[in-house]
Amino acid sequence: MSQQFIKLLLPLPDLFQIQMSSDEEPNVFPVIPDRHDIPCPLCQRKTVLHSKRRRRFRHGHAWNVGILWIELDVPRQRCFSCDLTFVYDYGLGLVRTSTEVFRKGIAERCHGRTISDVAREYGLPYTTVERWFYRYASVETEKHTTDVLIDEFATRKGHHYATIALDAESGRLLSIVPGRDVTAITAALQGIAGDVRSVVSDFAPAMAKAVAHVFPDAKHVLDRFHLIQFFTDALRRRRRFLNEAKRRLTDWLDRYQFHPCGPLAKIAKSIQNREEAMRRTIVSSLSNGKMEGTNNKIKLIKRRGYGYRNLERFFLRLYLEIGR
Ligand SMILES: [Zn+2]
Numbered sequence: 646m647s648q649q650f651i652k653l654l655l656p657l658p659d660l661f662q663i664q665m666s667s668d669e670e671p672n673v674f675p676v677i678p679d680r681h682d683i684p685c686p687l688c689q690r691k692t693v694l695h696s697k698r699r700r701r702f703r704h705g706h707a708w709n710v711g712i713l714w715i716e717l718d719v720p721r722q723r724c725f726s727c728d729l730t731f732v733y734d735y736g737l738g739l740v741r742t743s744t745e746v747f748r749k750g751i752a753e754r755c756h757g758r759t760i761s762d763v764a765r766e767y768g769l770p771y772t773t774v775e776r777w778f779y780r781y782a783s784v785e786t787e788k789h790t791t792d793v794l795i796d797e798f799a800t801r802k803g804h805h806y807a808t809i810a811l812d813a814e815s816g817r818l819l820s821i822v823p824g825r826d827v828t829a830i831t832a833a834l835q836g837i838a839g840d841v842r843s844v845v846s847d848f849a850p851a852m853a854k855a856v857a858h859v860f861p862d863a864k865h866v867l868d869r870f871h872l873i874q875f876f877t878d879a880l881r882r883r884r885r886f887l888n889e890a891k892r893r894l895t896d897w898l899d900r901y902q903f904h905p906c907g908p909l910a911k912i913a914k915s916i917q918n919r920e921e922a923m924r925r926t927i928v929s930s931l932s933n934g935k936m937e938g939t940n941n942k943i944k945l946i947k948r949r950g951y952g953y954r955n956l957e958r959f960f961l962r963l964y965l966e967i968g969r
Pocket residue numbers: 685686687688689690724725726727728729
């Protein structure tokens with residue numbers, strides 16, 4: 646590897662000379678720092694070399710080679726004036742067997758991937774990568790967007806809530822703020838940059854207020870789930886006027902079952918045939934929600950097992966998981 650190339654792979658301050666690695670250990674690069682005075686961290690006065698130890702640190706990574714190490718003498722200095730002895734690390738952030746550049750690089754690689762994935766790729770213990778990630782990972786993400794989804798979620802169910810904003814198209818996290826009142830929602834929205842055209846939220850009045858305050862020109866869109874829930878509630882409240890509904894339905898059927906418009910007459914006829922069952926649908930408190938839920942469960946069981954070839958065992962598994 647050329648000197649230039651090594652310098653790119655192993656970014657080091659100018660005071661270091663990088664030497665070639667040996668054939669036996671192609672990924673260990675000895676580095677030699679320029680001689681310079683090392684001041685005492687307490688009194689800033691002159692210090693003298695007390696002892697030194699040759700040590701190796703992970704510093705970079707190269708495709709097909711793996712982790713690149715630097716090897717250098719780490720000096721232990723003694724101060725003339727205050728007698729302090731200290732280890733000098735040339736500002737490399739030497740901790741155990743890695744430099745700060747290396748730890749930051751690893752933390753950066755965790756973005757959009759799982760920590761275990763990164764740990765496996767670099768042959769590092771999971772807990773080490775995890776620690777570095779939480780120490781160095783920056784939360785600086787791209788915050789420009791045009792369409793925003795905003796909602797709340799429980800950090801601890803029934804106790805603590807947080808407000809979260811996503812990019813409507815990519816689902817990227819834009820901002821997240823503790824709390825769910827107007828202040829929290831406003832703060833979450835203020836963390837978003839760009840020419841925001843629309844904001845999708847639920848029906849909460851606090852949402853409308855915050856959206857109007859932060860993005861007065863944006864369109865406020867109510868989300869579909871809550872809109873349908875809203876209509877379902879309205880339908881439930883109308884159930885007590887069922888007698889009137891029956892009369893109106895009969896009127897409507899009488900009027901349209903011989904209507905010249907064929908498809909309309911057909912609809913009226915099929916409603917008339919099923920009228921009794923349809924009205925029971927509105928009155929009855931029974932619903933097939935449980936069935937839909939179970940179907941979803943079955944789907945997940947299938948997926949968890951990557952499909953079942955043996956139908957008998959599949960049914961047995963269903964009895965086990967949803968038979969109680
Ligand atoms: Zn000193």
